[in-house]
Amino acid sequence: MSQRILLTGATGQVGGELVPLLRPLGDIYVPARDEMDLADVASVRRVIQAVQPRWIVNPAAYTAVDKAESESDLAYAINAESVRAIGEEARSINAGVIHFSTDYVFDGKGTQPYREEDSTGPAGVYGASKLAGEKALAESGAAYLIFRTSWVYGATGKNFLRTILKAAAERERLRVVADQHGAPTWSRDLARMVAHVIQQVEKTVPQEDLSQSVMKVKGIYHASGGGETTWHGFAVEAIRRMRERVPEAKLAEVDAIATEDYPTPAKRPMNSRLNCERLMTTFDWKMMDWRDSLREVIAEL
Numbered sequence: 001m002s003q004r005i006l007l008t009g010a011t012g013q014v015g016g017e018l019v020p021l022l023r024p025l026g027d028i029y030v031p032a033r034d035e036m037d038l039a040d041v042a043s044v045r046r047v048i049q050a051v052q053p054r055w056i057v058n059p060a061a062y063t064a065v066d067k068a069e070s071e072s073d074l075a076y077a078i079n080a081e082s083v084r085a086i087g088e089e090a091r092s093i094n095a096g097v098i099h100f101s102t103d104y105v106f107d108g109k110g111t112q113p114y115r116e117e118d119s120t121g122p123a124g125v126y127g128a129s130k131l132a133g134e135k136a137l138a139e140s141g142a143a144y145l146i147f148r149t150s151w152v153y154g155a156t157g158k159n160f161l162r163t164i165l166k167a168a169a170e171r172e173r174l175r176v177v178a179d180q181h182g183a184p185t186w187s188r189d190l191a192r193m194v195a196h197v198i199q200q201v202e203k204t205v206p207q208e209d210l211s212q213s214v215m216k217v218k219g220i221y222h223a224s225g226g227g228e229t230t231w232h233g234f235a236v237e238a239i240r241r242m243r244e245r246v247p248e249a250k251l252a253e254v255d256a257i258a259t260e261d262y263p264t265p266a267k268r269p270m271n272s273r274l275n276c277e278r279l280m281t282t283f284d285w286k287m288m289d290w291r292d293s294l295r296e297v298i299a300e301l
């Protein structure tokens with residue numbers, strides 16, 4: 001495959017992992033921010049028409065969950081309006097779109113892992129803007145795949161694991177929320193999944209029919225790490241693994257606290273668990289158990 005893949009958000013957690021994994025699949029075009037700013041829909045349309053990609057992979061997003069509460073316009077511009085533009089331009093050139101969304105589209109009150117078709121009800125601006133992006137992409141008529149994920153982390157980037165390990169090295173005790181349930185998802189596992197899905201789709205049809213083959217599987221897929229835990233459980237396991245790796249390190253003990261003892265501007269879902277069966281049955285891909293990915297990530301730190 002020698003076609004172009006337009007990749008956004010290459011400086012982010014998922015985008016950074018996608019760069020080397022997409023490279024064998026096509027010529028990757030990574031626009032600079034001054035060329036394509038997702039807050040500027042015209043620049044999005046211009047770049048897509050100039051590049052004429054076969055695939056558009058869009059992990060870029062406004063991801064500042066708390067700040068979104070006071071920057072609603074910007075969050076919607078990046079997470080919804082630009083996604084509509086991506087969809088419309090993709091449709092006009094028959095490109096396939098791979099987009100990412102979040103468990104924050106749900107209200108988090110459910111007691112089971114969420115399925116793709118469960119009713120949504122975001123509790124904050126970030127989740128609402130991501131949900132608006134999902135809807136905009138669906139309405140655009142593009143051939144698209146949306147992967148909803150949760151608790152993304154890795155050896156680089158801004159994420160809970162790195163924050164907690166830094167804090168654990170600086171302090172004697174940490175307080176971490178123990179009543180929000182979910183599954184940490186390794187950014188590299190997500191990127192591997194995307195590369196696998198692109199290959200699966202490409203295998204099914206002749207080159208000229210890409211958008212038609214994506215259309216056959218288009219829709220939303222849940223893609224979060226296997227197993228489940230709480231933020232407290234994640235922190236405890238991360239510190240335990242780190243102690244194994246660096247026995248001489250002095251790392252904090254972790255106390256379990258309730259969500260109400262850690263107030264944040266945006267409400268967090270109590271249940272972030274996602275049922276990933278559809279990903280398995282459609283694309284034959286099982287996301288890594290979070291404990292296995294954590295072991296690999298800690299080894300890379």
Ligand SMILES: NC(=O)c1ccc[n+]([C@@H]2O[C@H](COP(=O)([O-])OP(=O)(O)OC[C@H]3O[C@@H](n4cnc5c(N)ncnc54)[C@H](OP(=O)(O)O)[C@@H]3O)[C@@H](O)[C@H]2O)c1
Binds near residue numbers: 010014033
């Ligand atoms: N992180 C999580 O826990 C989590 C959970 C569920 C779902 N998701 C979703 O998964 C996807 C990937 O998340 P991530 O963790 O990789 O995000 P991330 O690390 O925060 O990266 C976001 C990327 O978007 C880019 N970006 C932000 N504003 C932009 C703009 N106006 N124009 C162009 N690019 C812009 C950033 O560029 P700069 O570096 O230049 O700012 C960065 O490359 C997103 O759709 C996110 O909503 C994430």
